[in-house]
Amino acid sequence: MPDTTPNDPEPVQRRSPALVALLVVVGIEFAALVVLTVVLVVELVVAPATSLASGIALTLLTAIAALWLGALCVGLRNRRPWVRSGIIVWQVMQGALAIGAFQGVFRVPAIGWLLLVPALLGITLVLSRPVTEALARPVE
Numbered sequence: 001m002p003d004t005t006p007n008d009p010e011p012v013q014r015r016s017p018a019l020v021a022l023l024v025v026v027g028i029e030f031a032a033l034v035v036l037t038v039v040l041v042v043e044l045v046v047a048p049a050t051s052l053a054s055g056i057a058l059t060l061l062t063a064i065a066a067l068w069l070g071a072l073c074v075g076l077r078n079r080r081p082w083v084r085s086g087i088i089v090w091q092v093m094q095g096a097l098a099i100g101a102f103q104g105v106f107r108v109p110a111i112g113w114l115l116l117v118p119a120l121l122g123i124t125l126v127l128s129r130p131v132t133e134a135l136a137r138p139v140e
Contacts, residue, residue: 016130023076025122026087029094030073033066081135087126094119 015023040059049055069090075083094115101112125131 016134018125018128018130019076019079019134022087022122022125022131023073025118025125026069026073026076026090029090029118029122030066030069033062033069037062037066076135079135081137084126084132084135087122091119091122091126095123 037059040055040062044055044059068086072083072086072090076087098112098115098119101108101115
């Protein structure tokens, strides 16, 4: 059987600045979620919540969200087309949390801005032409 493996390495495509910026935004959001998960675990052990079940549930949901965002980071680094929808969903949810931080009895506008600015930047970048072209499926 003849060897049909190509010997020439595939040309390395450079990442566009918009793709790099999106990777940085999603990476920072991932790092923030990992830190938040660790803080919640420590807080759950040191000072148990009034409702232990709610504290555990919140910690688990934060850990699952961190894992999901980590998968999106890896997929974005590898230029997988499926990450676009996941990133948009994440940014919309983060925007909703930001709006909640601006309203209500326990409003903290600083947290709202820390959530809203990256969410808007992420949506803008993921819908930009360079990122869309970089994440497009190759034509066969």
